[in-house]
Amino acid sequence: MSLLWCDKYRPKDFSKLDYHKDQGMALKSLTKDGDFPHLLVYGPMGAGKKTRIMCLLRELYGPGVERLRSEVMNFTTPSNKKLEISTVSSNYHLEVNPSDVGIYDRVVIMNIIKNVAQTQQLDVNGQKAFKIIVLTDVDSLTKDAQHALRRTMEKYIATCRLILCATSTSRVIPAVRSRCLCIRVPAPTTEEVVKIIVETASSEDVDFPKKLAERIAVMSERNLRRALLMSEACKVESDGKLTPDQNIAEADWLVMIRETARLILAEQSIAQLKKVRENLFELICRGIPSEIIFKYLLDQLLEQCQLGLAAEILENAAIYEHQMIRGNKEIFHFEAFVAKCMYLYQNVLEEMKCDF
Amino acid sequence: MKKVSKSWKSFDFGPDKISPKRTKSPNDHMDTFLVEQKFIAKSHSKDSFFDFFSDLIPKTTSDLAVHSKKIEEVKVCLERILSYDNTSFLVLSGPTGCGKTATLNVLCKEMGVSISEWINPIDQDFELVRGPNQVNRFLEFISTESNYTSLFEVSAVKKIVLVEDFPNVFVRNNSEFADILEECYYKSRYPIVFICTEVANNKNNLMYNLFPQEVLTKYQITHISFNSCAPTLLKNCLRRAHDLIKKNKDYFQVPSPDTVDAILSSSMGDIRCAVNQYYFASLLGSKEMPTEKSFRVKPSAKRKRNEKSCNIKIMAKDETLGLFHALGRILNPKRKEHGKSWRLNCDLENLITELESQPENVISFLFANYIKYFGDFSELQEASDLISLSQKFFEKWSETRDLHQYPLWISVMGLMIWNSHKVSKWNQIEGPKKFKKNILRTKETLCTLDEFYINIIRKNHNNS
Numbered sequence: 001m002s003l004l005w006c007d008k009y010r011p012k013d014f015s016k017l018d019y020h021k022d023q024g025m026a027l028k029s030l031t032k033d034g035d036f037p038h039l040l041v042y043g044p045m046g047a048g049k050k051t052r053i054m055c056l057l058r059e060l061y062g063p064g065v066e067r068l069r070s071e072v073m074n075f076t077t078p079s080n081k082k083l084e085i086s087t088v089s090s091n092y093h094l095e096v097n098p099s100d101v102g103i104y105d106r107v108v109i110m111n112i113i114k115n116v117a118q119t120q121q122l123d124v125n126g127q128k129a130f131k132i133i134v135l136t137d138v139d140s141l142t143k144d145a146q147h148a149l150r151r152t153m154e155k156y157i158a159t160c161r162l163i164l165c166a167t168s169t170s171r172v173i174p175a176v177r178s179r180c181l182c183i184r185v186p187a188p189t190t191e192e193v194v195k196i197i198v199e200t201a202s203s204e205d206v207d208f209p210k211k212l213a214e215r216i217a218v219m220s221e222r223n224l225r226r227a228l229l230m231s232e233a234c235k236v237e238s239d240g241k242l243t244p245d246q247n248i249a250e251a252d253w254l255v256m257i258r259e260t261a262r263l264i265l266a267e268q269s270i271a272q273l274k275k276v277r278e279n280l281f282e283l284i285c286r287g288i289p290s291e292i293i294f295k296y297l298l299d300q301l302l303e304q305c306q307l308g309l310a311a312e313i314l315e316n317a318a319i320y321e322h323q324m325i326r327g328n329k330e331i332f333h334f335e336a337f338v339a340k341c342m343y344l345y346q347n348v349l350e351e352m353k354c355d356f
Numbered sequence: 357m358k359k360v361s362k363s364w365k366s367f368d369f370g371p372d373k374i375s376p377k378r379t380k381s382p383n384d385h386m387d388t389f390l391v392e393q394k395f396i397a398k399s400h401s402k403d404s405f406f407d408f409f410s411d412l413i414p415k416t417t418s419d420l421a422v423h424s425k426k427i428e429e430v431k432v433c434l435e436r437i438l439s440y441d442n443t444s445f446l447v448l449s450g451p452t453g454c455g456k457t458a459t460l461n462v463l464c465k466e467m468g469v470s471i472s473e474w475i476n477p478i479d480q481d482f483e484l485v486r487g488p489n490q491v492n493r494f495l496e497f498i499s500t501e502s503n504y505t506s507l508f509e510v511s512a513v514k515k516i517v518l519v520e521d522f523p524n525v526f527v528r529n530n531s532e533f534a535d536i537l538e539e540c541y542y543k544s545r546y547p548i549v550f551i552c553t554e555v556a557n558n559k560n561n562l563m564y565n566l567f568p569q570e571v572l573t574k575y576q577i578t579h580i581s582f583n584s585c586a587p588t589l590l591k592n593c594l595r596r597a598h599d600l601i602k603k604n605k606d607y608f609q610v611p612s613p614d615t616v617d618a619i620l621s622s623s624m625g626d627i628r629c630a631v632n633q634y635y636f637a638s639l640l641g642s643k644e645m646p647t648e649k650s651f652r653v654k655p656s657a658k659r660k661r662n663e664k665s666c667n668i669k670i671m672a673k674d675e676t677l678g679l680f681h682a683l684g685r686i687l688n689p690k691r692k693e694h695g696k697s698w699r700l701n702c703d704l705e706n707l708i709t710e711l712e713s714q715p716e717n718v719i720s721f722l723f724a725n726y727i728k729y730f731g732d733f734s735e736l737q738e739a740s741d742l743i744s745l746s747q748k749f750f751e752k753w754s755e756t757r758d759l760h761q762y763p764l765w766i767s768v769m770g771l772m773i774w775n776s777h778k779v780s781k782w783n784q785i786e787g788p789k790k791f792k793k794n795i796l797r798t799k800e801t802l803c804t805l806d807e808f809y810i811n812i813i814r815k816n817h818n819n820s
Contacts, residue, residue, distance in 0.1 A: 004810065004813065045805070225806060226809070229813070230809055232809070232813050233809040233812040236816035249809070251806075251809070252808050253805070268733060270731075270733060274727055277727075281789060286804065287804035288805065289805075320744060323744055323745065323748055326748050327748040327750055328747060329720075329750070332740075332744045332747045335740050335743075336737075336740040336741045337744075339736060339740045339741070340737055342737070343733060
C-alpha cells in the first residue's frame with residue numbers, strides 16, 4: 001500500500017520544516033545538550049504538533065525512532081476490569097492516547113509510566129539515559145489522570161521524559177502545565193497551506209491548480225493534514241486532470257451534521273427530536289469528538305436559521321457545551337440543546353404567524 | 357442473631373407448638389442440632405388451646421398456595437435426585453413467603469422422605485471455648501452426620517438434607533462455599549436441598565452469590581425458582597384460614613371481608629405476611645384494622661378494577677419496586693389536586709431510595725425512554741434541560757458516590773413535574789443504547805475526522 005501524501009512528505013528534520021522555522025530551530029537548540037524538560041505541545045489539529053515531536057525525537061535518538069511498531073497493552077483496573085490499549089512505540093519512545101479507555105485512563109497512565117520508567121537503559125553512554133513517553137489528547141484526560149500524571153512526572157524524571165500533546169491547554173490542570181515547557185504550534189496560514197499543497201503535488205508529478213489549492217486551504221480550515229488528504233482525494237477522483245473549480249468532496253460527518261441542523265429547523269416535534277437523536281448517536285459512535293460535533297452543529301444552525309435567533313442560540317450553546325464538557329454522556333446535552341433550539345425556533349415561527 | 361428452635365424454622369406459619377425433636381448426634385457435639393422434622397397431625401382435644409398456625413400448615417399438595425405446575429416440577433425433581441446413587445443438589449429460590457419450604461415439606465411427607473436440616477448453632481460459648489468453627493461444623497454435618505439415619509426414624513429409607521439457614525460466613529465469603537460444595541459432592545450420600553430467599557439487593561442475594569451459573573453447571577444442580585404467591589392462591593389460603601376461624605368462634609372473631617381484601621392487596625404475594633395479618637385481625641377483641649384507602653381508580657370501560665383498593669396501614673409489607681416498575685411510575689406521573697394547585701401523587705422519597713443503588717443506570721434508562729411519554733414540546737424541552745443538568749454531577753473523574761443521589765433527584769423530579777400531557781398509550785421500555793466509539797490507532801497519522809478522505813484515496817488505489 002502506498003503511503004499517503006501527508007505521511008510521505010512529512011518533514012523528518014527540523015531543517016526541512018515548511019513553516020514556523022524559527023520555532024523549529026529553537027527546538028533544535030533545546031535538544032543540543034541531549035536533554036530537555038517535559039514538554040507540552042499544543043495547537044489546533046493538523047498544525048504539525050506530531051511532526052515537530054517526531055523531529056525532536058529524531059534529533060535526539062537518530063533514525064532509530066522511525067522504526068515503529070504498534071502493540072496492544074493490557075491492564076487490569078483495581079476493580080478487575082480488563083483494559084486494552086493500543087500503543088505505538090520504538091526502542092526509544094512510546095506513544096499512547098490514554099483517553100481511549102475513557103474513565104480508566106488513570107490506570108493506564110500510572111502503569112505505562114511505571115513500566116517505562118523503571119527499566120533503566122542498559123548502555124548509558126551509547127544512548128540517552130531516559131526514554132520518552134508521548135501522551136496524546138491530554139486535554140481529554142480525566143482530572144484524576146492528570147493528577148496522577150503530575151505525581152509520576154516528578155517521581156520518574158531521572159528515567160523518562162514526557163511529551164504531552166493537546167489541542168488546547170485550557171483543560172490541562174495548571175499543576176501539569178507548570179511542570180512542562182509549553183510550546184504552541186499555530187496552524188499554518190492559508191498561503192503556507194497553498195504553497196505546501198502545490199509543492200507536494202509537484203513532487204508527485206501532479207500539476208495542481210493554485211485556485212483549487214486555495215479553495216482546499218479554506219475548506220480545510222488551515223488543517224494541513226486534512227488539506228493534503230483533500231488534495232490527494234481530489235487527485236484520485238479526477239482521473240489525472242485537475243480543474244480549478246473541481247468539486248471537493250465534503251467529509252461525510254460534516255454532511256451529516258448539516259442534515260441534522262436542517263432536521264432541527266424543518267420541523268419542531270417530538271418525533272423529529274427522536275430522528276435528531278439517532279443522527280447524533282451515529283456521529284458519536286463514529287468517534288467524532290463531541291466538541292467538534294457541537295461546534296459544527298452550532299455553525300450550521302446559525303447559518304441556516306434566519307430569524308434573528310443567533311444571540312439566543314449562542315447563549316444556550318454556551319451553556320450546554322460547558323455542561324457537556326463538565327459532565328459525561330454527551331448525548332444528553334446535545335439533546336437538551338437541540339430541544340431548546342427547536343423550542344425557540346417554534347416560538348418565533350408562531351409569533352410570526354400571529355403577526356400576519 | 358442465630359436461632360435454633362423449631363419455632364424459628366417454621367415461622368412460615370407462625371409459632372407452633374410442636375417441639376422439635378432433637379436427635380443427639382452420634383458424635384458428641386452438643387451444639388450441632390439435627391432437627392428431624394415431623395409432621396404430627398394434631399388432633400386437638402377440647403382442653404388444649406386451639407392452635408391456628410399448626411392447623412393451617414398445609415398437609416396435602418392441594419393445600420399449598422403454590423401453582424400446581426410448580427409443585428409438580430419440584431416433585432419430579434425430588435424423585436429424580438432421590439433415585440441417584442451419588443449426591444445431587446437441588447436449589448429452590450424465590451421471594452419470602454412464596455411457599456418454598458412448605459412445598460418441600462409437604463412433598464417429602466407425601467413421598468415418605470425424611471428431612472434432616474442444618475440449623476446454625478447458637479454458640480454463645482464459642483468465644484470462650486473456641487470450638488471448631490462454624491464452617492467446619494457445617495461441613496461435618498453435611499458430609500458425615502447426614503449420612504446416618506436417625507435413631508428415631510423407624511425405617512427411613514430415603515432422606516434428604518435441607519439447608520435453608522446458611523452459615524453466616526458464606527454471605528461474605530462465597531469461595532468457601534464452593535469448596536464445601538466440592539467436598540460434599542463426593543462425600544455425602546443423600547441429596548442436599550438448598551433453599552435460598554431472593555432479595556432485591558444483589559449483595560445479600562444468596563442465590564446470586566453462592567450459586568452462580570458456573571457452579572450450577574459444574575455440579576449439575578437443578579434450580580427451581582418460585583414466583584411470589586398469586587392473589588387467587590393467596591385467597592384460597594385465606595379461605596382455609598377463614599374456615600378454621602369459623603369453627604372456633606369461641607376464640608376468634610371473623611374479620612370483615614373488607615379487611616380480608618385489604619390484607620390480600622397489601623401482602624404483596626407473601627403468604628406468611630398475609631396469614632399473620634389475618635391472625636391478628638381475627639383475634640377476639642381486636643377492632644377493625646385501620647386501613648388506608650388508596651387513590652380511587654375510576655372504573656374504565658376496558659379494565660375492570662376494584663372500585664376501591666385499600667391497604668392496611670400498619671403491618672403491611674414494604675412495597676418493593678423493580679426497576680421497571682419504578683421507571684413506569686416516573687414516566688407516567690400521577691397528579692392529585694391540592695387546592696388550586698396540584699401535587700405529585702407519589703412517594704418520591706421511597707421511589708428515590710429504591711433507585712439509589714444504580715443512579716447512572718436509571719438515568720440512562722430514563723433518557724432512552726422519556727421522549728415517548730411527553731405530549732407537549734415545551735415541557736419536553738424543560739425536562740431534557742434538567743436531565744442534561746443532572747449529568748453535571750456525574751463528572752468524568754469523580755468516583756465518589758455520595759453526590760449521586762442528587763442527579764437522580766433532579767432528573768426524576770424534572771421528568772415527573774414537567775410531564776402533564778402524558779401519553780397514555782402503552783410504550784415499550786427500551787434499554788439504554790450501548791455504544792462504543794470505534795477509534796483506530798495505527799502507526800500512520802490517522803484522525804477519525806479525516807477517515808473519509810483516506811477511504812476515498814484507498815478505494816481508488818485499490819481500484820487502479
